[in-house]
Amino acid sequence: MNIYVLVKRTFDTEEKIVVTGGVIQEDGAEFIINPYDEYAIEEAIQVRDAQGGEVTVVTIGGEDAEKQLRTALAMGADKAVLINTEDDLDELDQFSAAYILAEYLKDKDADLILGGNVAIDGGSGQVGPRVAELLGMNYVTTITKLEIDGKTAKIVRDVEGDSEVLEAELPLLVTAQQGLNEPRYPSLPGIMKAKKKPLETLELDDLDIDEDDVEVKTTTVEIYLPPQKAAGRVLEGDLSDQVKELVNLLHSEAKVV
Amino acid sequence: MSKKVLVLGEVREGSLRNVSFEAIAAAKKVSGNGEVVGVLIGDAVANLAGELIKYGADRVVTVEHPHLKQYTSDGFSQAFMAVADQEQPEAIVFGHTALGKDLSPKLASKLQSGLVSDVTDIEGADASALFIRPIYSGKAFEKVQVKEGLVFVTVRPNNIAPLAKDESRTGDISSISVDITNLRTIIKEVVRKSTEGVDLSEAKVVVAGGRGVKSEEGFEPLKELANVLGGAIGASRGACDADYCDYSLQIGQTGKVVTPDLYIAAGISGAIQHLAGMSNSKVIVAINKDPEASIFKVADYGIVGDLFEVIPMLTEEFKKLLVNA
Numbered sequence: 001m002n003i004y005v006l007v008k009r010t011f012d013t014e015e016k017i018v019v020t021g022g023v024i025q026e027d028g029a030e031f032i033i034n035p036y037d038e039y040a041i042e043e044a045i046q047v048r049d050a051q052g053g054e055v056t057v058v059t060i061g062g063e064d065a066e067k068q069l070r071t072a073l074a075m076g077a078d079k080a081v082l083i084n085t086e087d088d089l090d091e092l093d094q095f096s097a098a099y100i101l102a103e104y105l106k107d108k109d110a111d112l113i114l115g116g117n118v119a120i121d122g123g124s125g126q127v128g129p130r131v132a133e134l135l136g137m138n139y140v141t142t143i144t145k146l147e148i149d150g151k152t153a154k155i156v157r158d159v160e161g162d163s164e165v166l167e168a169e170l171p172l173l174v175t176a177q178q179g180l181n182e183p184r185y186p187s188l189p190g191i192m193k194a195k196k197k198p199l200e201t202l203e204l205d206d207l208d209i210d211e212d213d214v215e216v217k218t219t220t221v222e223i224y225l226p227p228q229k230a231a232g233r234v235l236e237g238d239l240s241d242q243v244k245e246l247v248n249l250l251h252s253e254a255k256v257v
Numbered sequence: 258m259s260k261k262v263l264v265l266g267e268v269r270e271g272s273l274r275n276v277s278f279e280a281i282a283a284a285k286k287v288s289g290n291g292e293v294v295g296v297l298i299g300d301a302v303a304n305l306a307g308e309l310i311k312y313g314a315d316r317v318v319t320v321e322h323p324h325l326k327q328y329t330s331d332g333f334s335q336a337f338m339a340v341a342d343q344e345q346p347e348a349i350v351f352g353h354t355a356l357g358k359d360l361s362p363k364l365a366s367k368l369q370s371g372l373v374s375d376v377t378d379i380e381g382a383d384a385s386a387l388f389i390r391p392i393y394s395g396k397a398f399e400k401v402q403v404k405e406g407l408v409f410v411t412v413r414p415n416n417i418a419p420l421a422k423d424e425s426r427t428g429d430i431s432s433i434s435v436d437i438t439n440l441r442t443i444i445k446e447v448v449r450k451s452t453e454g455v456d457l458s459e460a461k462v463v464v465a466g467g468r469g470v471k472s473e474e475g476f477e478p479l480k481e482l483a484n485v486l487g488g489a490i491g492a493s494r495g496a497c498d499a500d501y502c503d504y505s506l507q508i509g510q511t512g513k514v515v516t517p518d519l520y521i522a523a524g525i526s527g528a529i530q531h532l533a534g535m536s537n538s539k540v541i542v543a544i545n546k547d548p549e550a551s552i553f554k555v556a557d558y559g560i561v562g563d564l565f566e567v568i569p570m571l572t573e574e575f576k577k578l579l580v581n582a
Contacts, residue, residue: 011393013510013511013529013530013533014529014530016396016529017393017396017397019397024397035511036511093371094362094365094371094372094374095365095366095369095370095371095372098362120394120510120511121392121393122392123374123390123391123392123393123394123514124374124375125358125362125374126361126362126365126372126374127362128362129330129359129362129363129366130363130365130366132363133362133363133367134366138330138331138441138442139330139363140442141358141359142355142359144504158355158505159355159447160354160355160456160457160458161450161456161457162447162448162450163447163448163450164444164446164447164448165444165445165446165447166442166443166444166445167442167443167445168441168442168443169441177504178504178507178511178512179503179505215405216371216404217370217371217403217404217405217406218371218372218373218401218402218403218404219401219402219404220399220400220401221387221400221401221402222387222399223392223397223398223399223400224397224399224400225396225397225398226395226396226397226398226536226537229536229541229554229555229557231553231554232541232543232555232556232557232558232559233557233559234548234553234558234559234560234561235558235560239560239562239566239567239570240570242560242562242567243560243570243571243574244574246542246558246560246571246574247571247574247575247578249558250519250540250542250558251578254519254540254557256461256462256518256519256539256540257462257486257519257575257578257579
């Protein structure tokens, strides 16, 4: 089984976002593998262990992303690929990211491609389905269960709280939803082994991609923080009076009930 | 410059979802003085076309086929592409729902266009229109401009107000017949889990519980309150990790991002990862035993107390209020 996992390096969920001069400050911030991509890596490893084959993790980014790739290797992935666009591209959007990944994947004969259903930074959730479409591959998003039986994938997918039970043939791209599995922590031997596993770096030239091919369709013109909420009112007095006052406030002042 | 805009009317259990009317309002804004064309896809959906027009669509194109009874990305993309080929739109607006999220990137890829997902507001109307969307799950926002090609956006439920329903509006309703073939995904079964039937992402009221609910049964009083208010149940990561409830209820940076009119946080301390998922709610009520809990910093109204005392009292008070209303 030839398995690929699309991963993204993101801010740690515990990080506060600081914007200076319209740019998000990265200095001193902790970076992690996008949590949804961690589910994808874990699932890929489990499928490989059950079915045999190889897991390759792929990311687009700068040199810094090597750290997250090493973490994925330490979890148990076999190979890692960094598509380094740092020198070639000033900006990426979902169109260009998907194009680059699809160009990389098009001759790899992948049986299964996994990714997170969304990245917690940009939050668009587009790249997985876009890559599948560019490869002419079927896809299933927000999966919470995956069983591979020969060439058939038996899948449960989360649809706004409902569960769809479905079947699809490989090759297939799936995106992971929370609940799919419990991602493992890298073990110490895993971390040692990861240092020796292959990590290949490619640039756009290596993929025969012209900068014009990946010109963005959309661009961010401004980033800002939401207005700070003024501190609210903590009610006082007898509990039953507080409850009455609250209902009254929600009805008459806030007008939401 | 006025644009022709396609809007997908999303049907669930025989009715149009509210977000589709919100999408029409967004489409009106994007179109300038252009035309807003509603698109309905399903096995028997044409009867809903009038509703789209009353909410602001100028006309409606329907695609009906037995294979479109259930959503699949293959089936719906074939249907939508047939409409796009016929109409040659300059813009497309979907709701940012499970269906919208699944289908829109495939279509954007087919149409070789950008796609601005999860839009909460729109500034301006013409080529310079800016689409506002949350990033880092609402810890920050960005304004996005479409540089080239089709303007394709999905709008987050509950953020863009729908136009007032106008019973007198009329418009052309036409159909396209499409051969829907080669569906690669077979849906065996749909298991409905959201018991109270109110979808978390579209709910006007969300009652959410955290570690403070202490057990699965601890969610019962919250459910009663949600029922009285016609709201949905949500949860913090702490409550989900502790197995008090299903992960599909989780609100936060991992999990769902919600923006209801009223968010009631019960026994939730307010970790930054939870705040990212709910702090843009219109009105926030916090109920927590710990007066130092950070949830009080984002709450409009707070009660320091035991949720198992406060929530049932609240339920009773709301019952009284709603009976008298």
